[in-house]
Amino acid sequence: EVQLVESGGGLVQPGRSLRLSCAASGFTFENYAMHWVRQVPGKGLEWVSGISWKGGSTGYADSVKSRFTISRDNAKTSLYLQMNSLRTEDTALYYCAKDIGEVAFYYMDVWGKGTTVSVSS
Protein backbone atom coordinates (compact mmCIF):
# COMPACT_ATOMS: atom_id res chain seq x y z
CA GLU A 1 0.00 0.00 0.00
CA VAL A 2 1.33 3.42 -0.98
CA GLN A 3 1.54 5.51 2.17
CA LEU A 4 2.88 8.84 3.41
CA VAL A 5 2.99 9.48 7.16
CA GLU A 6 3.87 12.92 8.46
CA SER A 7 5.26 13.64 11.91
CA GLY A 8 7.02 16.36 13.86
CA GLY A 9 4.20 18.86 14.24
CA GLY A 10 3.40 20.54 17.52
CA LEU A 11 3.09 23.77 19.42
CA VAL A 12 6.01 26.17 19.05
CA GLN A 13 6.64 29.80 19.95
CA PRO A 14 7.07 32.47 17.27
CA GLY A 15 10.65 32.75 16.10
CA ARG A 16 11.48 29.16 17.00
CA SER A 17 12.18 26.20 14.70
CA LEU A 18 10.51 22.89 13.92
CA ARG A 19 11.39 19.99 11.63
CA LEU A 20 8.67 17.98 9.92
CA SER A 21 9.24 14.48 8.58
CA CYS A 22 7.35 12.36 6.09
CA ALA A 23 7.93 8.61 5.97
CA ALA A 24 7.12 7.04 2.60
CA SER A 25 6.34 3.40 1.87
CA GLY A 26 4.79 1.24 -0.83
CA PHE A 27 6.56 2.87 -3.79
CA THR A 28 10.10 3.60 -5.01
CA PHE A 29 10.58 6.88 -3.15
CA GLU A 30 13.79 7.84 -4.95
CA ASN A 31 11.99 7.94 -8.31
CA TYR A 32 9.61 10.78 -7.53
CA ALA A 33 9.53 14.46 -6.68
CA MET A 34 7.89 15.30 -3.37
CA HIS A 35 6.08 18.29 -1.87
CA TRP A 36 4.80 19.95 1.27
CA VAL A 37 1.36 21.56 1.13
CA ARG A 38 -0.31 23.30 4.05
CA GLN A 39 -3.85 24.24 4.98
CA VAL A 40 -5.02 26.62 7.66
CA PRO A 41 -8.14 25.10 9.29
CA GLY A 42 -11.19 26.20 7.35
CA LYS A 43 -9.06 27.76 4.61
CA GLY A 44 -7.58 26.73 1.28
CA LEU A 45 -4.57 24.71 0.22
CA GLU A 46 -1.19 26.42 -0.10
CA TRP A 47 1.76 24.77 -1.81
CA VAL A 48 4.80 25.28 0.43
CA SER A 49 7.77 23.56 -1.17
CA GLY A 50 8.83 20.83 -3.58
CA ILE A 51 11.96 18.82 -4.30
CA SER A 52 13.02 16.71 -7.28
CA TRP A 53 13.85 13.02 -7.03
CA LYS A 54 17.53 13.45 -6.23
CA GLY A 55 17.15 16.76 -4.46
CA GLY A 56 18.85 18.75 -7.20
CA SER A 57 15.90 21.06 -7.76
CA THR A 58 13.88 22.72 -5.03
CA GLY A 59 11.16 25.34 -5.02
CA TYR A 60 9.48 27.42 -2.34
CA ALA A 61 6.43 29.59 -1.95
CA ASP A 62 7.33 33.25 -1.49
CA SER A 63 5.72 33.13 1.96
CA VAL A 64 8.34 30.67 3.27
CA LYS A 65 11.36 31.36 1.09
CA SER A 66 14.56 31.83 3.12
CA ARG A 67 12.86 30.48 6.27
CA PHE A 68 11.98 26.90 5.27
CA THR A 69 14.25 24.26 3.76
CA ILE A 70 13.06 21.08 2.09
CA SER A 71 15.28 18.01 1.93
CA ARG A 72 15.05 14.26 1.43
CA ASP A 73 16.93 11.12 2.34
CA ASN A 74 16.26 8.52 -0.34
CA ALA A 75 18.04 5.81 1.67
CA LYS A 76 15.57 6.39 4.50
CA THR A 77 12.64 7.03 2.11
CA SER A 78 11.92 10.21 4.01
CA LEU A 79 11.09 13.82 3.22
CA TYR A 80 11.79 16.70 5.58
CA LEU A 81 10.83 20.33 6.07
CA GLN A 82 13.05 22.45 8.31
CA MET A 83 11.02 25.45 9.42
CA ASN A 84 12.92 28.36 10.99
CA SER A 85 11.79 31.77 12.22
CA LEU A 86 8.25 30.50 12.55
CA ARG A 87 5.39 32.99 12.48
CA THR A 88 1.84 32.74 13.73
CA GLU A 89 0.68 32.66 10.11
CA ASP A 90 2.58 29.38 9.62
CA THR A 91 -0.02 27.67 11.82
CA ALA A 92 -1.61 24.99 9.63
CA LEU A 93 -2.01 21.33 8.83
CA TYR A 94 1.03 20.30 6.78
CA TYR A 95 0.57 17.59 4.15
CA CYS A 96 3.30 15.59 2.47
CA ALA A 97 2.47 14.75 -1.15
CA LYS A 98 4.06 12.64 -3.88
CA ASP A 99 4.42 13.96 -7.43
CA ILE A 100 4.17 11.68 -10.44
CA GLY A 101 7.22 13.38 -11.93
CA GLU A 102 10.89 12.79 -11.20
CA VAL A 103 12.75 15.99 -11.96
CA ALA A 104 9.83 18.07 -13.13
CA PHE A 105 6.57 18.69 -11.31
CA TYR A 106 3.36 17.40 -12.95
CA TYR A 107 0.73 16.75 -10.30
CA MET A 108 0.39 15.22 -6.85
CA ASP A 109 -1.16 11.76 -6.76
CA VAL A 110 -0.62 10.58 -3.19
CA TRP A 111 -1.16 12.56 0.00
CA GLY A 112 -0.55 11.90 3.66
CA LYS A 113 -3.00 12.71 6.44
CA GLY A 114 -0.99 15.70 7.63
CA THR A 115 0.68 16.92 10.80
CA THR A 116 -0.47 20.01 12.67
CA VAL A 117 1.83 22.93 13.39
CA SER A 118 0.68 25.61 15.83
CA VAL A 119 2.76 28.74 16.30
CA SER A 120 1.74 30.71 19.35
CA SER A 121 3.25 32.40 22.37
Add this chain to the structure above:
Amino acid sequence: QSALTQPASVSGSPGQSITISCTGTSSDVGTYNLVSWYQQHPGKAPKVMISYVSKRPSGVSNRFSGSKSGNTASLTISGLQAEDEADYYCCSYGGSSTYVFGTGTKVTVL
Protein backbone atom coordinates in the same frame (compact mmCIF):
# COMPACT_ATOMS: atom_id res chain seq x y z
CA GLN B 1 2.92 33.50 -6.86
CA SER B 2 -0.58 34.83 -6.40
CA ALA B 3 -3.28 32.24 -5.81
CA LEU B 4 -5.36 31.29 -8.82
CA THR B 5 -8.87 32.73 -8.67
CA GLN B 6 -11.86 30.43 -8.21
CA PRO B 7 -15.48 31.22 -7.31
CA ALA B 8 -16.07 30.74 -3.60
CA SER B 9 -19.09 28.54 -4.14
CA VAL B 10 -21.04 26.75 -6.85
CA SER B 11 -24.23 24.77 -6.40
CA GLY B 12 -26.45 22.53 -8.46
CA SER B 13 -29.22 19.98 -8.20
CA PRO B 14 -28.62 16.26 -8.55
CA GLY B 15 -28.18 15.31 -12.18
CA GLN B 16 -27.24 18.79 -13.29
CA SER B 17 -23.85 19.93 -14.57
CA ILE B 18 -21.72 22.59 -12.95
CA THR B 19 -18.50 24.29 -14.01
CA ILE B 20 -15.81 25.76 -11.79
CA SER B 21 -13.43 28.29 -13.27
CA CYS B 22 -9.81 28.82 -12.32
CA THR B 23 -8.16 32.01 -13.53
CA GLY B 24 -4.43 32.46 -13.44
CA THR B 25 -1.91 34.39 -15.48
CA SER B 26 0.39 33.93 -18.45
CA SER B 27 3.05 32.81 -15.95
CA ASP B 28 1.14 29.74 -14.83
CA VAL B 29 -2.16 28.50 -16.30
CA GLY B 30 -1.59 30.32 -19.58
CA THR B 31 1.83 28.81 -20.21
CA TYR B 32 1.76 25.29 -18.80
CA ASN B 33 -0.62 22.42 -19.56
CA LEU B 34 0.02 21.28 -16.01
CA VAL B 35 -3.28 22.18 -14.41
CA SER B 36 -4.69 19.66 -11.98
CA TRP B 37 -7.87 19.62 -9.92
CA TYR B 38 -8.28 18.25 -6.39
CA GLN B 39 -11.38 17.25 -4.47
CA GLN B 40 -11.33 17.54 -0.69
CA HIS B 41 -14.04 16.28 1.62
CA PRO B 42 -14.15 17.66 5.19
CA GLY B 43 -11.39 16.26 7.35
CA LYS B 44 -9.82 14.36 4.47
CA ALA B 45 -6.71 14.77 2.35
CA PRO B 46 -7.12 16.11 -1.19
CA LYS B 47 -7.65 13.67 -4.05
CA VAL B 48 -6.62 14.38 -7.63
CA MET B 49 -9.55 14.37 -10.05
CA ILE B 50 -8.00 15.88 -13.20
CA SER B 51 -4.39 16.11 -14.34
CA TYR B 52 -2.70 17.71 -17.36
CA VAL B 53 -5.71 20.06 -17.80
CA SER B 54 -8.12 17.37 -18.97
CA LYS B 55 -6.92 13.86 -18.13
CA ARG B 56 -8.66 11.70 -15.59
CA PRO B 57 -6.39 9.58 -13.39
CA SER B 58 -7.34 5.94 -13.08
CA GLY B 59 -10.43 5.41 -10.97
CA VAL B 60 -11.90 8.88 -11.36
CA SER B 61 -15.45 9.03 -12.64
CA ASN B 62 -15.93 10.17 -16.24
CA ARG B 63 -18.45 12.68 -14.90
CA PHE B 64 -15.42 14.88 -14.20
CA SER B 65 -13.82 16.73 -17.09
CA GLY B 66 -11.38 19.59 -17.51
CA SER B 67 -10.45 22.17 -20.08
CA LYS B 68 -8.41 25.32 -20.55
CA SER B 69 -8.63 28.48 -22.60
CA GLY B 70 -5.95 31.10 -22.27
CA ASN B 71 -5.30 31.86 -18.63
CA THR B 72 -8.47 30.14 -17.41
CA ALA B 73 -8.96 26.45 -16.67
CA SER B 74 -12.30 24.86 -15.91
CA LEU B 75 -13.62 21.77 -14.15
CA THR B 76 -17.03 20.44 -15.14
CA ILE B 77 -18.95 17.93 -13.08
CA SER B 78 -21.76 16.27 -15.02
CA GLY B 79 -24.64 14.33 -13.52
CA LEU B 80 -24.05 15.92 -10.13
CA GLN B 81 -24.34 13.48 -7.23
CA ALA B 82 -24.54 13.98 -3.47
CA GLU B 83 -21.05 12.53 -3.05
CA ASP B 84 -19.64 15.33 -5.21
CA GLU B 85 -20.34 17.85 -2.45
CA ALA B 86 -16.84 18.92 -1.39
CA ASP B 87 -14.22 21.61 -1.83
CA TYR B 88 -12.39 21.74 -5.14
CA TYR B 89 -9.00 23.28 -5.82
CA CYS B 90 -7.19 23.89 -9.08
CA CYS B 91 -3.42 23.81 -9.13
CA SER B 92 -0.97 24.93 -11.80
CA TYR B 93 2.73 24.61 -12.31
CA GLY B 94 4.14 28.10 -11.95
CA GLY B 95 7.63 27.67 -13.37
CA SER B 96 10.94 27.48 -11.48
CA SER B 97 9.90 24.35 -9.56
CA THR B 98 6.79 25.88 -8.02
CA TYR B 99 3.09 25.13 -7.86
CA VAL B 100 0.25 27.52 -7.16
CA PHE B 101 -3.19 26.51 -5.90
CA GLY B 102 -6.52 28.14 -6.52
CA THR B 103 -8.53 29.82 -3.81
CA GLY B 104 -10.92 26.89 -3.62
CA THR B 105 -14.59 26.36 -4.47
CA LYS B 106 -17.22 24.83 -2.23
CA VAL B 107 -19.61 22.70 -4.27
CA THR B 108 -23.06 22.23 -2.78
CA VAL B 109 -25.55 19.68 -4.07
CA LEU B 110 -28.99 21.11 -3.50
